[in-house]
Amino acid sequence: MLTNKNKYDVVIVGGGLSGLISAFQAADKGLKTLVLEKGRNLGGSGNYVEGLCAVGTEMQKAKGINYTPSQLVQTELNYSHYEADSRSLKEYFNESAETLKWLQSKMGVEFTEVTKLGSGMVTWHLLKGQGKEQIQKNIIPSVKKVGCEIEVSVSAQKILKDGKGKVSGLVIKSEANGAEEAISTNAVVIATGGFLNNPKLLREETGYDPDKIININSGKNTGDGQKLAWAAGAQRVAKGTLMAFNGYLNDPTNPPYKYWYSEMNTAASLQSLLFVNEQGDRFVNEQVTDNFADCGNVFLHQNAVYSIIDQATVDYLSKKGLLKIIEIYYEDTNKPLSHLQEQIDEALTQKLPFIHKANSIEDLVKKLSLTNLKPTVERYNELCKKGIDEDFGKDSHFLVSVERGPFYAFDLGVGAFTTLGGLKTDLDNHVLDRNGKIIDGLYAIGADAAGKLCGDTYSPNICGTCAGYCAYSGRKAALDIAKNLTR
Structure with missing residues:
Protein backbone atom coordinates (compact mmCIF):
# COMPACT_ATOMS: atom_id res chain seq x y z
CA MET A 1 0.00 0.00 0.00
CA LEU A 242 -0.10 35.67 -13.29
CA MET A 243 1.65 36.86 -10.15
CA ALA A 244 4.31 38.59 -12.20
CA PHE A 245 6.76 40.99 -10.68
CA ASN A 246 9.46 43.33 -11.89
CA GLY A 247 12.01 42.60 -14.56
CA TYR A 248 14.50 39.90 -13.70
CA LEU A 249 17.87 39.01 -15.19
CA ASN A 250 17.15 36.65 -18.05
CA ASP A 251 19.73 33.90 -17.68
CA PRO A 252 18.62 30.49 -18.99
CA THR A 253 21.98 28.98 -18.04
CA ASN A 254 21.50 29.32 -14.27
CA PRO A 255 18.64 28.59 -11.83
CA PRO A 256 16.52 31.73 -11.39
CA TYR A 257 16.90 31.86 -7.60
CA LYS A 258 20.60 32.72 -8.09
CA TYR A 259 19.64 36.35 -8.74
CA TRP A 260 16.99 36.80 -6.05
CA TYR A 261 19.36 38.78 -3.81
CA SER A 262 21.76 39.79 -6.58
CA GLU A 263 22.97 43.38 -6.46
CA MET A 264 23.23 43.22 -10.23
CA ASN A 265 19.54 42.35 -10.49
CA THR A 266 18.67 45.17 -8.09
CA ALA A 267 20.61 47.70 -10.16
CA ALA A 268 19.30 46.55 -13.52
CA SER A 269 15.68 45.89 -12.57
CA LEU A 270 14.65 47.87 -9.53
CA GLN A 271 16.24 51.34 -9.60
CA SER A 272 13.92 52.89 -12.23
CA LEU A 273 16.77 53.52 -14.67
CA LEU A 274 16.50 53.47 -18.47
CA PHE A 275 14.46 50.62 -19.99
CA VAL A 276 14.29 50.06 -23.76
CA ASN A 277 12.56 47.46 -25.90
CA GLU A 278 13.76 45.31 -28.79
CA GLN A 279 13.92 48.38 -31.07
CA GLY A 280 15.93 50.37 -28.56
CA ASP A 281 12.94 52.59 -27.80
CA ARG A 282 12.01 53.80 -24.34
CA PHE A 283 8.46 52.62 -23.64
CA VAL A 284 7.40 53.51 -20.09
CA ASN A 285 7.93 55.67 -17.04
CA GLU A 286 10.44 53.44 -15.29
CA GLN A 287 8.89 54.21 -11.91
CA VAL A 288 6.45 51.47 -12.88
CA THR A 289 8.77 49.30 -10.77
CA ASP A 290 6.97 50.72 -7.72
CA ASN A 291 4.15 48.31 -8.59
CA PHE A 292 5.72 45.01 -9.57
CA ALA A 293 2.60 43.58 -11.22
CA ASP A 294 2.16 46.65 -13.43
CA CYS A 295 5.83 46.40 -14.34
CA GLY A 296 5.41 42.74 -15.25
CA ASN A 297 2.48 43.60 -17.49
CA VAL A 298 4.26 46.31 -19.43
CA PHE A 299 7.39 44.18 -19.86
CA LEU A 300 5.35 41.23 -21.15
CA HIS A 301 3.96 43.45 -23.89
CA GLN A 302 7.45 44.03 -25.33
CA ASN A 303 9.29 41.48 -27.44
CA ALA A 304 12.41 42.15 -25.38
CA VAL A 305 13.46 44.50 -22.58
CA TYR A 306 16.92 45.84 -21.79
CA SER A 307 18.12 47.93 -18.88
CA ILE A 308 20.78 50.39 -20.08
CA ILE A 309 23.31 51.59 -17.50
CA ASP A 310 26.59 53.46 -17.87
CA GLN A 311 29.73 53.16 -15.78
CA ALA A 312 29.00 56.36 -13.87
CA THR A 313 25.75 54.83 -12.59
CA VAL A 314 27.47 51.57 -11.67
CA ASP A 315 30.05 53.59 -9.73
CA TYR A 316 27.37 55.61 -7.94
CA LEU A 317 25.38 52.54 -6.89
CA SER A 318 28.57 50.73 -5.87
CA LYS A 319 30.07 53.54 -3.81
CA LYS A 320 27.31 55.94 -2.81
CA GLY A 321 24.04 54.04 -2.43
CA LEU A 322 20.65 53.34 -3.98
CA LEU A 323 18.33 55.67 -5.83
CA LYS A 324 15.36 53.97 -4.16
CA ILE A 325 14.84 51.48 -1.35
CA ILE A 326 13.58 47.96 -1.91
CA GLU A 327 11.49 46.98 1.10
CA ILE A 328 12.85 44.06 3.18
CA TYR A 329 15.80 43.67 0.78
CA TYR A 330 17.60 47.01 0.53
CA GLU A 331 16.02 49.50 2.91
CA ASP A 332 18.86 52.02 3.27
CA THR A 333 19.50 54.28 0.28
CA ASN A 334 22.84 55.23 1.83
CA LYS A 335 24.10 51.66 1.77
CA PRO A 336 25.98 51.00 -1.50
CA LEU A 337 25.79 47.88 -3.62
CA SER A 338 29.36 47.05 -2.74
CA HIS A 339 29.47 43.82 -4.78
CA LEU A 340 27.84 45.24 -7.91
CA GLN A 341 30.97 45.76 -10.01
CA GLU A 342 32.32 42.39 -8.92
CA GLN A 343 29.10 40.65 -9.96
CA ILE A 344 29.05 42.45 -13.31
CA ASP A 345 32.68 41.54 -14.02
CA GLU A 346 32.10 37.91 -13.08
CA ALA A 347 29.05 37.67 -15.34
CA LEU A 348 31.05 39.13 -18.23
CA THR A 349 33.96 36.77 -17.59
CA GLN A 350 31.55 33.83 -17.67
CA LYS A 351 29.99 35.25 -20.86
CA LEU A 352 26.52 34.92 -19.38
CA PRO A 353 23.86 35.59 -22.03
CA PHE A 354 21.97 38.39 -20.27
CA ILE A 355 24.78 40.96 -19.98
CA HIS A 356 26.39 43.00 -22.75
CA LYS A 357 29.21 45.56 -22.48
CA ALA A 358 30.43 48.08 -25.01
CA ASN A 359 32.64 51.15 -25.07
CA SER A 360 30.04 53.16 -26.93
CA ILE A 361 26.31 53.21 -27.50
CA GLU A 362 27.00 52.59 -31.19
CA ASP A 363 28.72 49.32 -30.26
CA LEU A 364 25.73 48.27 -28.16
CA VAL A 365 23.50 48.95 -31.16
CA LYS A 366 25.65 46.65 -33.29
CA LYS A 367 25.79 43.90 -30.66
CA LEU A 368 22.05 43.79 -29.99
CA SER A 369 20.50 45.25 -33.16
CA LEU A 370 18.81 47.93 -31.05
CA THR A 371 18.12 50.15 -34.06
CA ASN A 372 16.82 53.19 -32.21
CA LEU A 373 19.03 53.05 -29.12
CA LYS A 374 21.36 55.93 -30.07
CA PRO A 375 18.61 58.53 -30.59
CA THR A 376 16.80 57.16 -27.54
CA VAL A 377 19.85 57.68 -25.32
CA GLU A 378 20.47 61.13 -26.79
CA ARG A 379 16.87 62.15 -26.07
CA TYR A 380 17.00 60.64 -22.60
CA ASN A 381 20.21 62.49 -21.74
CA GLU A 382 18.61 65.71 -22.96
CA LEU A 383 15.69 65.13 -20.56
CA CYS A 384 18.12 64.36 -17.74
CA LYS A 385 19.86 67.71 -18.29
CA LYS A 386 16.51 69.52 -18.25
CA GLY A 387 15.47 67.63 -15.12
CA ILE A 388 12.00 67.15 -16.63
CA ASP A 389 10.78 63.95 -18.24
CA GLU A 390 8.66 65.43 -21.00
CA ASP A 391 8.09 62.00 -22.57
CA PHE A 392 6.84 59.80 -19.72
CA GLY A 393 6.77 61.94 -16.58
CA LYS A 394 9.38 60.16 -14.49
CA ASP A 395 10.45 61.97 -11.32
CA SER A 396 13.64 63.94 -11.84
CA HIS A 397 15.36 61.94 -9.08
CA PHE A 398 15.44 58.95 -11.40
CA LEU A 399 16.55 60.86 -14.50
CA VAL A 400 20.08 59.48 -14.46
CA SER A 401 21.96 60.12 -17.69
CA VAL A 402 23.74 57.48 -19.76
CA GLU A 403 26.93 59.23 -20.84
CA ARG A 404 30.15 57.72 -19.51
CA GLY A 405 31.32 54.39 -20.88
CA PRO A 406 31.67 51.57 -20.77
CA PHE A 407 27.95 50.93 -21.22
CA TYR A 408 25.99 47.89 -20.08
CA ALA A 409 22.78 46.34 -21.40
CA PHE A 410 21.02 43.79 -19.20
CA ASP A 411 18.47 41.48 -20.84
CA LEU A 412 15.41 41.33 -18.57
CA GLY A 413 12.64 38.76 -18.47
CA VAL A 414 9.67 38.95 -16.10
CA GLY A 415 9.90 37.23 -12.76
CA ALA A 416 6.82 35.36 -11.57
CA PHE A 417 5.84 33.41 -8.46
CA THR A 418 2.57 31.69 -9.27
CA THR A 419 -0.62 31.70 -11.28
Missing part, protein backbone atom coordinates in the same frame (compact mmCIF):
# COMPACT_ATOMS: atom_id res chain seq x y z
CA LEU A 2 1.10 3.57 -0.75
CA THR A 3 -0.72 4.83 2.37
CA ASN A 4 -1.32 3.59 5.89
CA LYS A 5 -5.08 3.28 5.40
CA ASN A 6 -7.42 2.74 2.49
CA LYS A 7 -10.06 5.23 3.70
CA TYR A 8 -9.76 8.83 4.95
CA ASP A 9 -12.13 11.60 5.88
CA VAL A 10 -10.18 14.04 3.75
CA VAL A 11 -7.24 13.83 1.34
CA ILE A 12 -5.31 17.00 0.60
CA VAL A 13 -3.49 17.06 -2.73
CA GLY A 14 -0.37 19.19 -2.27
CA GLY A 15 1.93 19.68 0.68
CA GLY A 16 2.58 23.41 0.37
CA LEU A 17 1.53 26.26 2.63
CA SER A 18 -2.22 26.06 2.04
CA GLY A 19 -2.31 22.25 2.03
CA LEU A 20 -0.40 21.90 5.29
CA ILE A 21 -2.52 24.51 7.05
CA SER A 22 -5.68 22.79 5.83
CA ALA A 23 -4.33 19.43 6.99
CA PHE A 24 -3.61 20.77 10.46
CA GLN A 25 -7.10 22.21 10.85
CA ALA A 26 -8.75 19.02 9.58
CA ALA A 27 -6.72 16.70 11.80
CA ASP A 28 -7.13 19.05 14.76
CA LYS A 29 -10.89 18.62 14.32
CA GLY A 30 -10.47 14.88 14.60
CA LEU A 31 -10.66 13.98 10.91
CA LYS A 32 -8.60 11.16 9.42
CA THR A 33 -6.43 13.30 7.21
CA LEU A 34 -3.93 12.45 4.47
CA VAL A 35 -1.59 14.83 2.64
CA LEU A 36 -0.22 13.73 -0.73
CA GLU A 37 2.90 15.48 -1.99
CA LYS A 38 4.25 14.48 -5.39
CA GLY A 39 7.71 15.84 -4.58
CA ARG A 40 10.16 14.53 -2.06
CA ASN A 41 9.99 17.62 0.16
CA LEU A 42 7.18 19.58 1.79
CA GLY A 43 6.46 23.29 1.65
CA GLY A 44 6.42 23.79 -2.10
CA SER A 45 6.47 27.39 -3.19
CA GLY A 46 5.31 28.28 0.31
CA ASN A 47 8.94 27.94 1.35
CA TYR A 48 9.60 31.19 -0.53
CA VAL A 49 6.68 33.17 0.86
CA GLU A 50 7.85 36.30 2.66
CA GLY A 51 4.70 37.41 4.41
CA LEU A 52 0.92 37.22 4.74
CA CYS A 53 -1.70 39.91 4.25
CA ALA A 54 -3.98 40.78 7.15
CA VAL A 55 -5.90 43.81 8.40
CA GLY A 56 -6.72 44.87 11.95
CA THR A 57 -3.80 43.07 13.59
CA GLU A 58 -2.02 44.03 16.76
CA MET A 59 1.17 44.62 14.77
CA GLN A 60 -0.62 47.20 12.64
CA LYS A 61 -2.23 48.88 15.62
CA ALA A 62 1.18 49.18 17.29
CA LYS A 63 2.37 51.18 14.27
CA GLY A 64 -0.74 53.37 14.22
CA ILE A 65 -2.12 51.70 11.11
CA ASN A 66 -5.90 51.53 11.23
CA TYR A 67 -7.12 50.18 7.91
CA THR A 68 -10.53 48.55 7.86
CA PRO A 69 -11.40 45.38 5.93
CA SER A 70 -13.77 47.47 3.80
CA GLN A 71 -10.90 49.70 2.71
CA LEU A 72 -8.94 46.68 1.49
CA VAL A 73 -11.97 45.24 -0.28
CA GLN A 74 -12.61 48.49 -2.11
CA THR A 75 -8.94 48.85 -3.06
CA GLU A 76 -8.94 45.37 -4.58
CA LEU A 77 -12.22 45.97 -6.40
CA ASN A 78 -10.98 49.22 -7.89
CA TYR A 79 -7.67 47.65 -8.91
CA SER A 80 -9.42 44.70 -10.55
CA HIS A 81 -12.14 46.81 -12.22
CA TYR A 82 -14.58 44.79 -10.13
CA GLU A 83 -13.51 41.46 -11.59
CA ALA A 84 -12.61 40.34 -8.06
CA ASP A 85 -15.35 38.76 -5.98
CA SER A 86 -16.61 41.18 -3.32
CA ARG A 87 -17.97 38.52 -0.97
CA SER A 88 -14.82 36.42 -1.02
CA LEU A 89 -12.64 39.46 -0.34
CA LYS A 90 -14.96 40.60 2.46
CA GLU A 91 -14.91 37.27 4.29
CA TYR A 92 -11.15 36.83 3.80
CA PHE A 93 -10.19 40.28 5.07
CA ASN A 94 -12.74 40.21 7.90
CA GLU A 95 -11.15 37.00 9.21
CA SER A 96 -7.53 37.78 8.33
CA ALA A 97 -6.44 39.12 11.73
CA GLU A 98 -7.98 36.13 13.49
CA THR A 99 -6.29 33.80 10.99
CA LEU A 100 -2.88 35.21 11.93
CA LYS A 101 -3.67 34.83 15.65
CA TRP A 102 -4.69 31.23 15.03
CA LEU A 103 -1.45 30.50 13.17
CA GLN A 104 0.51 31.95 16.07
CA SER A 105 -1.39 30.23 18.87
CA LYS A 106 -2.00 26.83 17.29
CA MET A 107 1.18 26.24 15.30
CA GLY A 108 3.64 28.73 16.75
CA VAL A 109 4.06 30.65 13.50
CA GLU A 110 6.28 33.69 14.09
CA PHE A 111 5.97 37.11 12.46
CA THR A 112 8.63 39.83 12.68
CA GLU A 113 7.03 43.04 11.39
CA VAL A 114 4.34 44.51 9.18
CA THR A 115 5.39 46.54 6.15
CA LYS A 116 4.53 47.30 2.53
CA LEU A 117 6.11 46.91 -0.86
CA GLY A 118 6.60 49.84 -3.21
CA SER A 119 3.61 52.16 -3.17
CA GLY A 120 1.28 49.69 -1.46
CA MET A 121 -0.58 49.52 1.86
CA VAL A 122 1.06 48.29 5.06
CA THR A 123 -0.52 44.84 5.14
CA TRP A 124 2.49 42.55 4.66
CA HIS A 125 3.12 40.57 7.88
CA LEU A 126 6.60 39.16 7.43
CA LEU A 127 7.40 35.61 8.52
CA LYS A 128 10.48 35.02 10.60
CA GLY A 129 12.96 33.31 8.31
CA GLN A 130 10.36 33.51 5.53
CA GLY A 131 8.06 30.61 4.70
CA LYS A 132 10.74 27.97 4.78
CA GLU A 133 11.65 28.46 8.43
CA GLN A 134 8.05 28.62 9.60
CA ILE A 135 6.89 25.65 7.52
CA GLN A 136 9.80 23.42 8.45
CA LYS A 137 10.18 24.50 12.08
CA ASN A 138 6.57 25.05 13.16
CA ILE A 139 3.90 24.06 10.64
CA ILE A 140 5.07 20.57 9.62
CA PRO A 141 5.76 19.44 13.23
CA SER A 142 2.31 20.74 14.21
CA VAL A 143 0.65 18.82 11.38
CA LYS A 144 2.37 15.62 12.43
CA LYS A 145 1.57 16.20 16.09
CA VAL A 146 -2.19 16.22 15.47
CA GLY A 147 -1.96 12.85 13.73
CA CYS A 148 -2.10 13.78 10.07
CA GLU A 149 -0.54 11.27 7.68
CA ILE A 150 1.84 12.71 5.09
CA GLU A 151 3.02 10.78 2.06
CA VAL A 152 5.69 12.25 -0.20
CA SER A 153 6.52 11.13 -3.75
CA VAL A 154 2.86 10.16 -4.16
CA SER A 155 0.58 11.98 -6.60
CA ALA A 156 -3.16 12.06 -7.29
CA GLN A 157 -4.21 10.79 -10.70
CA LYS A 158 -8.00 10.77 -10.78
CA ILE A 159 -10.91 11.87 -8.63
CA LEU A 160 -13.48 9.10 -8.10
CA LYS A 161 -17.21 9.75 -7.60
CA ASP A 162 -20.16 7.67 -6.50
CA GLY A 163 -23.41 7.23 -8.39
CA LYS A 164 -24.72 10.58 -7.11
CA GLY A 165 -21.69 12.53 -8.28
CA LYS A 166 -20.15 12.89 -4.82
CA VAL A 167 -16.42 12.51 -4.34
CA SER A 168 -15.70 9.00 -3.10
CA GLY A 169 -12.00 8.46 -3.60
CA LEU A 170 -8.76 9.03 -5.47
CA VAL A 171 -6.49 7.06 -7.72
CA ILE A 172 -2.97 7.72 -6.49
CA LYS A 173 0.45 6.88 -7.89
CA SER A 174 3.93 6.32 -6.51
CA GLU A 175 6.32 8.74 -8.19
CA ALA A 176 9.13 6.32 -7.35
CA ASN A 177 7.90 3.18 -9.15
CA GLY A 178 4.68 4.17 -10.92
CA ALA A 179 2.45 1.83 -8.90
CA GLU A 180 -1.17 2.96 -8.70
CA GLU A 181 -4.00 2.19 -6.29
CA ALA A 182 -7.36 3.60 -5.26
CA ILE A 183 -8.20 4.97 -1.83
CA SER A 184 -11.55 6.06 -0.41
CA THR A 185 -12.28 9.50 1.02
CA ASN A 186 -15.21 11.75 1.79
CA ALA A 187 -13.46 14.89 0.58
CA VAL A 188 -10.57 15.98 -1.64
CA VAL A 189 -8.85 19.33 -1.25
CA ILE A 190 -6.91 20.67 -4.25
CA ALA A 191 -3.84 22.59 -3.03
CA THR A 192 -1.34 22.25 -5.86
CA GLY A 193 -0.22 25.87 -6.22
CA GLY A 194 -1.24 26.73 -9.77
CA PHE A 195 0.42 25.97 -13.11
CA LEU A 196 3.28 28.45 -13.51
CA ASN A 197 5.72 25.60 -14.22
CA ASN A 198 3.70 24.16 -17.09
CA PRO A 199 4.64 26.16 -20.22
CA LYS A 200 1.97 24.56 -22.39
CA LEU A 201 -0.81 25.21 -19.88
CA LEU A 202 0.50 28.69 -19.18
CA ARG A 203 0.33 29.62 -22.85
CA GLU A 204 -3.08 28.01 -23.42
CA GLU A 205 -4.83 29.28 -20.31
CA THR A 206 -3.34 32.75 -19.89
CA GLY A 207 -2.02 33.83 -23.28
CA TYR A 208 1.35 34.73 -21.75
CA ASP A 209 4.54 33.76 -23.53
CA PRO A 210 6.31 31.34 -21.17
CA ASP A 211 9.66 32.13 -22.81
CA LYS A 212 9.51 35.62 -21.30
CA ILE A 213 8.64 34.41 -17.80
CA ILE A 214 11.25 33.50 -15.21
CA ASN A 215 9.76 31.20 -12.59
CA ILE A 216 10.83 31.97 -9.04
CA ASN A 217 9.14 29.15 -7.14
CA SER A 218 9.48 25.49 -6.24
CA GLY A 219 9.31 24.32 -9.85
CA LYS A 220 6.55 21.79 -9.02
CA ASN A 221 3.45 23.86 -9.82
CA THR A 222 2.42 22.18 -13.07
CA GLY A 223 -1.37 22.40 -12.88
CA ASP A 224 -1.97 18.95 -11.41
CA GLY A 225 -4.90 20.14 -9.31
CA GLN A 226 -6.58 22.06 -12.10
CA LYS A 227 -6.36 19.08 -14.44
CA LEU A 228 -7.74 16.73 -11.78
CA ALA A 229 -10.68 19.02 -11.06
CA TRP A 230 -11.40 19.85 -14.70
CA ALA A 231 -11.54 16.14 -15.48
CA ALA A 232 -14.07 15.80 -12.64
CA GLY A 233 -16.33 18.44 -14.19
CA ALA A 234 -15.01 21.64 -12.59
CA GLN A 235 -15.59 24.98 -14.26
CA ARG A 236 -12.54 26.56 -15.96
CA VAL A 237 -12.56 30.20 -14.86
CA ALA A 238 -10.46 32.98 -13.35
CA LYS A 239 -7.41 31.40 -14.86
CA GLY A 240 -5.66 34.29 -16.60
CA THR A 241 -3.84 35.91 -13.72
CA LEU A 420 -3.87 32.50 -9.53
CA GLY A 421 -7.06 30.63 -10.22
CA GLY A 422 -8.23 28.03 -12.66
CA LEU A 423 -11.02 26.71 -10.44
CA LYS A 424 -14.22 28.45 -9.40
CA THR A 425 -15.14 28.04 -5.74
CA ASP A 426 -17.87 29.26 -3.42
CA LEU A 427 -17.35 30.99 -0.08
CA ASP A 428 -16.55 27.69 1.64
CA ASN A 429 -14.09 26.75 -1.12
CA HIS A 430 -16.24 24.02 -2.67
CA VAL A 431 -15.28 23.58 -6.32
CA LEU A 432 -18.14 24.47 -8.66
CA ASP A 433 -19.08 22.66 -11.85
CA ARG A 434 -19.80 24.17 -15.26
CA ASN A 435 -23.30 25.16 -14.11
CA GLY A 436 -22.09 26.80 -10.90
CA LYS A 437 -23.21 23.89 -8.73
CA ILE A 438 -21.12 22.37 -5.94
CA ILE A 439 -19.16 19.23 -6.74
CA ASP A 440 -19.93 17.49 -3.48
CA GLY A 441 -16.76 16.71 -1.56
CA LEU A 442 -14.34 18.63 -3.81
CA TYR A 443 -12.54 21.74 -2.55
CA ALA A 444 -9.80 24.04 -3.85
CA ILE A 445 -7.63 26.37 -1.78
CA GLY A 446 -4.61 28.64 -2.08
CA ALA A 447 -3.39 29.70 -5.51
CA ASP A 448 -5.67 27.18 -7.25
CA ALA A 449 -8.72 29.14 -6.04
CA ALA A 450 -7.25 32.64 -5.70
CA GLY A 451 -8.33 33.95 -9.09
CA LYS A 452 -11.44 35.41 -7.46
CA LEU A 453 -9.26 37.81 -5.45
CA CYS A 454 -8.13 39.78 -8.49
CA GLY A 455 -8.78 40.66 -12.11
CA ASP A 456 -6.21 40.19 -14.85
CA THR A 457 -3.44 41.53 -12.62
CA TYR A 458 -2.40 40.61 -9.08
CA SER A 459 -2.47 43.62 -6.77
CA PRO A 460 0.76 44.21 -4.83
CA ASN A 461 -0.91 47.32 -3.43
CA ILE A 462 -2.16 44.93 -0.76
CA CYS A 463 0.94 42.85 -0.42
CA GLY A 464 0.75 39.27 0.79
CA THR A 465 -2.83 38.77 -0.44
CA CYS A 466 -2.20 35.39 -2.04
CA ALA A 467 -0.17 33.98 0.85
CA GLY A 468 -2.70 35.22 3.38
CA TYR A 469 -5.43 33.60 1.34
CA CYS A 470 -3.50 30.31 1.39
CA ALA A 471 -3.80 30.29 5.18
CA TYR A 472 -7.38 31.54 5.27
CA SER A 473 -8.76 29.23 2.57
CA GLY A 474 -6.90 26.18 3.84
CA ARG A 475 -8.48 26.59 7.24
CA LYS A 476 -11.88 27.53 5.79
CA ALA A 477 -12.16 24.38 3.66
CA ALA A 478 -11.11 22.10 6.53
CA LEU A 479 -13.69 23.62 8.87
CA ASP A 480 -16.43 23.11 6.29
CA ILE A 481 -15.42 19.48 5.77
CA ALA A 482 -15.45 18.89 9.53
CA LYS A 483 -18.86 20.52 9.86
CA ASN A 484 -20.36 18.41 7.06
CA LEU A 485 -18.92 15.15 8.36
CA THR A 486 -20.18 15.66 11.88
CA ARG A 487 -23.77 16.59 11.02
